[in-house]
Amino acid sequence: MAEKIALVGTGVIGRSWGIVFARAGYDVAYFDAADGVVAHALGEVDKSLADLERAEMIDGAAALRARMHPASSLEEALDGVIYVQESVKEEVSIKHAVFSAMVAVAPDDAVLASSCSAIPPSKFLEVPTPHRCLIAHPINPPHLVPCVELVPSPWTDDAAMDRADEILSGAGQSSIRLTREVEGFVVNRLQAAVMTEAVSLFARGIVSAEDIDKSMRDGLGLRWSFMGPLETMDLNADAGFASYVEMYGKAITDMGQDLRVAEPWDEDVIKRIDSERRKLVPAESHAERRAWRDRRLIALARHKDSEDAG
Amino acid sequence: MAEKIALVGTGVIGRSWGIVFARAGYDVAYFDAADGVVAHALGEVDKSLADLERAEMIDGAAALRARMHPASSLEEALDGVIYVQESVKEEVSIKHAVFSAMVAVAPDDAVLASSCSAIPPSKFLEVPTPHRCLIAHPINPPHLVPCVELVPSPWTDDAAMDRADEILSGAGQSSIRLTREVEGFVVNRLQAAVMTEAVSLFARGIVSAEDIDKSMRDGLGLRWSFMGPLETMDLNADAGFASYVEMYGKAITDMGQDLRVAEPWDEDVIKRIDSERRKLVPAESHAERRAWRDRRLIALARHKDSEDAG
Numbered sequence: 001m002a003e004k005i006a007l008v009g010t011g012v013i014g015r016s017w018g019i020v021f022a023r024a025g026y027d028v029a030y031f032d033a034a035d036g037v038v039a040h041a042l043g044e045v046d047k048s049l050a051d052l053e054r055a056e057m058i059d060g061a062a063a064l065r066a067r068m069h070p071a072s073s074l075e076e077a078l079d080g081v082i083y084v085q086e087s088v089k090e091e092v093s094i095k096h097a098v099f100s101a102m103v104a105v106a107p108d109d110a111v112l113a114s115s116c117s118a119i120p121p122s123k124f125l126e127v128p129t130p131h132r133c134l135i136a137h138p139i140n141p142p143h144l145v146p147c148v149e150l151v152p153s154p155w156t157d158d159a160a161m162d163r164a165d166e167i168l169s170g171a172g173q174s175s176i177r178l179t180r181e182v183e184g185f186v187v188n189r190l191q192a193a194v195m196t197e198a199v200s201l202f203a204r205g206i207v208s209a210e211d212i213d214k215s216m217r218d219g220l221g222l223r224w225s226f227m228g229p230l231e232t233m234d235l236n237a238d239a240g241f242a243s244y245v246e247m248y249g250k251a252i253t254d255m256g257q258d259l260r261v262a263e264p265w266d267e268d269v270i271k272r273i274d275s276e277r278r279k280l281v282p283a284e285s286h287a288e289r290r291a292w293r294d295r296r297l298i299a300l301a302r303h304k305d306s307e308d309a310g
Numbered sequence: 311m312a313e314k315i316a317l318v319g320t321g322v323i324g325r326s327w328g329i330v331f332a333r334a335g336y337d338v339a340y341f342d343a344a345d346g347v348v349a350h351a352l353g354e355v356d357k358s359l360a361d362l363e364r365a366e367m368i369d370g371a372a373a374l375r376a377r378m379h380p381a382s383s384l385e386e387a388l389d390g391v392i393y394v395q396e397s398v399k400e401e402v403s404i405k406h407a408v409f410s411a412m413v414a415v416a417p418d419d420a421v422l423a424s425s426c427s428a429i430p431p432s433k434f435l436e437v438p439t440p441h442r443c444l445i446a447h448p449i450n451p452p453h454l455v456p457c458v459e460l461v462p463s464p465w466t467d468d469a470a471m472d473r474a475d476e477i478l479s480g481a482g483q484s485s486i487r488l489t490r491e492v493e494g495f496v497v498n499r500l501q502a503a504v505m506t507e508a509v510s511l512f513a514r515g516i517v518s519a520e521d522i523d524k525s526m527r528d529g530l531g532l533r534w535s536f537m538g539p540l541e542t543m544d545l546n547a548d549a550g551f552a553s554y555v556e557m558y559g560k561a562i563t564d565m566g567q568d569l570r571v572a573e574p575w576d577e578d579v580i581k582r583i584d585s586e587r588r589k590l591v592p593a594e595s596h597a598e599r600r601a602w603r604d605r606r607l608i609a610l611a612r613h614k615d616s617e618d619a620g
Contacts (some may be wrong), residue, residue, distance in 0.1 A: 007528030118561055130392050139529045147529030174528035176521040184565040186517050187525045193503035194539045196566035202540075207496050211486040213538020215497045218484035219449045219457030226606045228523020228531070229504045230512075234587045235600050242584035245575065251428055253575055255494040256506035261566045265559055274552040277544045296536045296617060303613040307606060 002027045002067065005167075006077040008035075008098060009088035012140065013115050015041035017085045019048060019143035021127035022067040023058060030070050031077035038070045048143065052287045055298045057305070063156075078106045083167050085136065087115040095124040103129050113150075117188065120181045121153035130155035136164055137185055138173075148173045149185045160298045167237075193261055200260035203269040210274040226304065312337045312377065315392045315477075316387040318408060319343075323425050324397035325351035326451035329358060331395075332377040333368060333453070334481035340380050341387035343398075348380045358453065367615070384540045388416045393477050395446065397425040413439050421473045423460075427498065430491045431463035440465035446474055447495055448483075454607045458483045459495045500539075503571055510570035513579040519586040532579040536614065 005021045006029040007014045014032070018041070021028045030038045045068065049061035071077035078084060083107060088098050095114060102112050108129075113136035114121070125133045135151035142148065148168050150161055152156060165175050176186055184192060198212045207215075223232050230241065237244035245252075281289045315331045316339040317324045328351075331338045340348045355378065359371035381387035388394060394416060398408050401440035405424060412422055418439075423446035424431070435443045442475070445461040452458065458478050460471055475485050486496055494502060508522045512555060517525075533542050540551065555562075591599045 021402070025522070026506075027619075042508060070330075081607065086591055090461055103531055142407045145529060145532050147525060174524045176517060176529075178517055179515055182514075183568045184520065185513060185559075187529050189507055189511065189565060189569060190504050190522075191530055191539070192527060192562050192565040193507045193569055193571060194500050195543065195562055196569075197499055198504045198539050201492075201499065204492075205489055206492050207488055209540045212496065212500075213541050214484045215457060215459070215486050215500060216534045216538035217536055217541075219455060219486075219497050221536070221538070222455050222607060222610055223603070224526045224531030225535035226531070227603065227612065228526035229501070229508050230519045230583060230587070231523050231527075231591075234584075234591070235596075235603050237400050238600075240584060240593070240596060241587045242580055246504050249495075249575055249580070252502050252505055253573075255499060255502040256571045256573070258493045259499060259503055259506075259571050261503060261569050261571055263566070265555065265563055267401060270552055270559070272586045273540060274550060277540070277551045281541075281544070283550070286545075286548070286550060290548075293533070293537065293545050297532060299617055300532055300535065300613070303610070307609055 004029065004079075004081045006031060006081045006084045008074065008077065008084060008086045008102060009115075010038050010041035013138060014085070014087035015045050016048070016141035016143045017087065017115070017138065018045060018068055019052075019064070020171050020173065022064045023162050026067065026171075028068045029081070030068060031072075031074060033074075042068065042070065048141075051253070051294075051298060052143075057298065057302055074101055076103060081110050081165070084110060084112045086112065086113060090116060090118060092119055092123050096127070097120065097131060099125060099127045103127050103133065111160050111167070113164055116150060117144060117177055118184070120183070121151055121156070122181060123289075125153035125155065131157040131271070132160045134160055134164060135185075136168060136175075137187070137268070139187060140286070142173065144294070144301055146173045146301075147176065149176045149178060149187055151178045151181055151185055153181065177204065186223040192257075196261040196263070197259050199265055199269065199273070200263050202273060203263070203266060204260075209273045210280060225300065226307070313444060314339065314389075314391045316341060316391045318384065318387065318394060318396045318412060319398035319425075320348050320351035321397060323448060323450060323452070324395070325355050326358070326453045327395045327397065327425070327448065328355060328378055329362075329374070329453035330481050330483065332374045336377065336481075338378045339387040340378060340383075341384060343384075346500070352378065352380065358451075361604075361608060362453075365612055367608065367612055384411055385415050388412060388420070391417060391420050393474070394420060394422045395425060396423065400426065400428060402429055402433050405429065406437070409435060409437045409443060413437050413443065421470050421477070422521070423474055428494070430493070431461055431466070432491060435463035435465065441467040442470045444470055445491075446478060447497070449497060452483065454604070454611055456483045456611075457486065457497065459486045459488060459497055461488045461491055461495055463491065472494075502526070503569075506571040506573070507569050507581070509575055509579065510573050512583060513576060514570075519583045520590060535610065536617070 004027040010032040018028045052058045053061045134156045137149040139145040233244045234241040314337045320342040362368045363371045444466045447459040449455040543554045544551040
């Protein structure tokens with residue numbers, strides 16, 4: 001019999017996690033405290049599975065869907081699970097209450113992870129048996145962007161980090177292990193570095209919003225979609241990373257000192273970027289463009305799978 | 311008869327530019343002041359063209375190669391050109407001397423661009439007819455990464471910026487227009503933001519080098535390979551950019567203030583990253599990994615072409 005994983009909170013993030021786990025062969029319980037949310041989630045999952053099947057990224061949406069089960073109580077959802085992925089609202093008091101309730105009913109050896117993106121784990125994971133609670137922060141949607149950050153609270157033990165890593169890596173996710181909590185974790189810090197410098201370059205009148213995006217999607221983003229910034233540096237010098245830094249390190253750290261990532265964002269600047277965006281993608285085409293983004297993510301995931309395999 | 315473009319300096323960057331221009335139908339003159347460099351460059355170009363032909367990204371390497379001609383003097387190279395792409399050594403005095411020589415022999419209406427990546431254009435473009443001189447900074451290699459930054463010196467006129475944009479965009483490059491010079495231009499500033507924060511996260515012992523790279527190649531880099539950071543924000547909220555900033559702007563700018571992009575790099579930290587890299591890719595496999603990177607770039611370019619077309 002397949003091992004069981006529970007989702008607690010089945011909004012956009014939770015329901016996508018369900019695809020990750022069912023795809024890996026787990027039985028997946030869907031639980032949400034709010035009425036009707038699970039039914040809606042499973043309806044949306046059906047659409048996503050159809051997209052994946054069309055893209056030939058899964059065989060048999062039906063078999064996968066058959067592993068997903070709505071649960072009508074937290075107790076029912078967590079009965080017999082090896083792992084729980086919580087994805088409720090991002091609010092300290094709510095997360096703390098949900099974790100308190102979950103540890104009370106989860107099997108003793110189950111690991112409990114939160115999809116939390118911005119609250120430090122120490123703020124809500126001080127609950128009974130805190131050693132087995134941690135953050136497993138995905139990038140949305142986890143079934144298409146296979147990156148998850150494992151962030152321990154001060155009370156999380158290594159065994160729980162290892163177990164979460166084993167389950168998530170086994171399900172095809174690429175896990176990033178932090179040794180301790182830090183504001184924004186890793187992914188959002190790197191993203192914020194780009195966002196804040198980008199907004200500052202626009203605010204200073206140096207470059208348009210469209211050209212900032214071009215510099216990423218036609219430039220930096222190409223390499224970064226299959227290797228990270230450190231490997232990029234490492235491969236840019238025949239003798240590797242240290243030799244690259246010997247040549248370019250001073251220029252890069254000088255630039256680092258010149259960056260304006262700490263500047264506040266002016267409301268007028270935000271309005272001007274928004275208005276430039278609406279010229280590129282009018283309000284009435286916005287939903288269509290989001291659908292385009294999702295299709296491109298699927299196509300890229302398929303491209304990467306085939307390159308990694310080949 | 312095809313219009314003519316000259317390359318001055320035919321090292322790694324210059325010879326790749328030649329592929330961009332020949333692919334677009336131009337006759338391309340290869341000139342390098344150092345003995346034997348052009349012959350070597352054309353030999354390397356043959357290898358690149360074979361790779362592109364194998365990947366079905368060009369039809370007819372031979373036809374393309376037939377448009378490339380070695381030139382034995384600067385005068386011969388620049389005779390009758392509409393555009394010059396300079397890619398000599400990154401040193402102020404050399405760049406200034408080369409531009410002084412080029413403007414003396416180039417046709418009056420030719421635009422002259424430098425591949426310069428780090429020197430502000432005001433430092434070397436104060437030459438006769440400076441209105442037609444500018445920086446066109448590529449990402450290496452330009453024939454695979456179609457992003458070019460156009461940076462005016464204080465003397466560059468709009469007509470020259472427009473003309474360079476027209477020629478480069480017409481040759482399939484995605485041009486980013488800066489309104490004035492700024493340290494590092496746009497691409498390298500955004501790259502430095504990521505590199506410096508990444509090194510700081512490693513230095514603080516928060517995450518491994520490999521996991522930093524995973525956070526990009528399995529996370530952020532996916533979206534960024536087909537849309538930029540501003541479009542990503544715009545599409546992450548149903549009502550667009552301003553609404554996204556209303557929800558997450560404070561968290562992002564708070565994070566911006568917490569970033570450590572201005573920190574110096576400790577020699578020991580660089581050594582430890584290097585040593586982690588060598589465990590992942592041993593020195594004897596480094597060249598092979600660089601070849602892998604180039605194959606992946608070609609495969610991604612082909613993937614993007616097909617997605618953009620489809």
